[in-house]
Amino acid sequence: MNIEVLENPAQELIDYLSKKIYDINWANWEVSERIPLAIQIKNNSGEVIAGAAARSFGDWLLLDTLWVSEELRGQDIGSNILAKIEEAGKSRGCIKCFLETLSFQAMPFYEKHGYKVQWVQEGYPKTSCQYFMVKQL
Template identity: 65%
Template sequence: MDIEVLSNPPQSLVDFLENKIDKFNLEHWEVKERHPLAVQLKDAQGNIIAGAAARSFGKWLLLDNLWVDDSLRGKNVGSKVLQKIEEAGKLRSCEMCLLDTLNFQAMPFYRKHGYEVQWVQENYPESGCKYFMTKAL
């Protein structure tokens, strides 16, 4: 048996391994489906200027990303985007939302919107930290 270390693995290998884990999880996990969800805000020219991406499964909404263009920050746009994705999650019967954010990102923003820190990974990736936060919807 020759176990090979690949410093720059092909995307096909990464996808293969992810698909194998997904298949295993679906066979053993109580929730069989994950449904993608997103909201977006476009300007008059059709450019995306804010949005969020999430997945719903079981009673949970997993918020993967929320982004607002620099020109719109501090103008309540992020709050509106967050509210829309939470509402969409509720329509899918989600009762809780889970997200993670880095120390230089948006922890105070999420806290302001009712999210609570459940766990902090210190020294991530070196001297920063990563906050894992939840909120009852």
């Protein structure tokens, strides 16, 4: 047996290891699927200028990303996207939503919309914080 530390591992190895964990998780998890969900807003040129991506599984909606281009910020676009993705999650049977955000990102925005901080990882990655937030839908 040879144990190697790889400073620049091939993406193929990373994908292989992730797939192995994925397979173990799905063989032992109480839900059988995670269903992707997304919202997009495009400008007249067809360019995506705002959107969100999430996954629903069991009772949960996992909000992976919510992004609004700089020129649209402050116009309630983010609030509208959040409301629509939460509503789509509820229509799938989700009763809770989980998300992660960083101290320089949108924690106050999510608090304004009813999300509660469940856990804070301080010093992430050095001097910032990562917030894990949940909302009852």
